[in-house]
């Protein structure tokens with residue numbers, strides 16, 4: 001399959017073996033997760049910087065293809081990425097910091113950051129399908145990534161099966177089907193949906209689960225490129241990242257690290273992994289000094305998107321956050337929903353419940369004096385408010401509104 005000039009291969013996080021892009025999933029030797037690697041010396045940093053500014057090469061993730069495995073022309077792209085950094089002045093005042101910027105991933109085609117990674121993952125799967133018998137794509141998902149997979153699979157002309165837990169948001173269930181994807185609703189929670197993929201699919205399939213495909217975190221790294229480009233190549237002090245499988249925080253750390261490698265940045269921001277109190281394996285591992293999270297035994301949070309008790313990228317997420325001198329933070333469901341509502345009421349932007357963990361976590365950090373008064377803080381809004389309007393509305397009703 002056609003790859004970009006700088007792309008070197010897929011390196012196993014566990015055994016270090018390097019495989020080429022024809023490898024569809026995990027390491028054939030040890031089943032570890034694979035990470036795309038590059039020859040950074042082969043990348044023209046000035047040209048990368050110019051492309052990042054847009055719009056000559058569009059605003060989508062394809063403009064960053066010097067640091068992606070596949071050329072822009074090979075992507076089933078729909079202008080994913082290119083999301084704005086929105087200044088949230090009232091929130092900055094409340095947190096007592098210099099500036100708060102919300103990276104609004106709600107403005108992706110299906111309303112979440114997942115579109116960045118699914119665009120790459122489906123591009124690879126499409127190539128694999130062309131060279132073998134066509135296999136369906138499949139993934140266990142709390143909802144958002146399944147909707148995104150269905151959208152991009154449709155673009156590429158591939159079948160897809162999203163396995164969602166019964167509690168998956170209605171909007172995800174509906175739109176997965178609207179995009180032409182098949183969906184199986186599995187009784188229970190996310191681990192039950194994950195177990196059902198192998199049990200119920202009686203055919204071979206390409207698994208697009210995070211850290212099974214090497215490309216979901218790889219797409220997520222473009223969030224870091226955009227933050228840096230939109231801030232004139234100055235790093236913010238901190239980035240607060242809602243964390244589930246680990247793909248987003250792992251991708252963002254990789255993106256900033258690569259920009260340093262190219263000489264486009266001279267520092268890294270401090271990354272914070274924000275999770276709900278009811279399911280916080282990554283934050284707990286960071287807090288306790290563990291190298292890898294222990295599975296969360298009794299997951300229970302209203303934020304279904306973040307209810308991933310045994311994250312596939314848990315160890316990678318812990319390492320990514322720690323490499324920046326960062327930390328984890330947790331917030332109660334009540335504070336998460338209150339924060340999402342407050343952002344909608346004060347800052348215009350609509351955040352789904354999962355996005356609300358970023359301002360809620362930032363609030364807790366501010367109470368602990370984690371920030372300096374002149375800090376510039378980026379909060380990642382991972383999903384659109386229209387994903388979970390019923391959850392946000394019922395929070396108000398719980399307060400008698």
Ligand SMILES: [Zn+2]
Nearest residue numbers: 012015027030
């Ligand atoms: Zn391996």
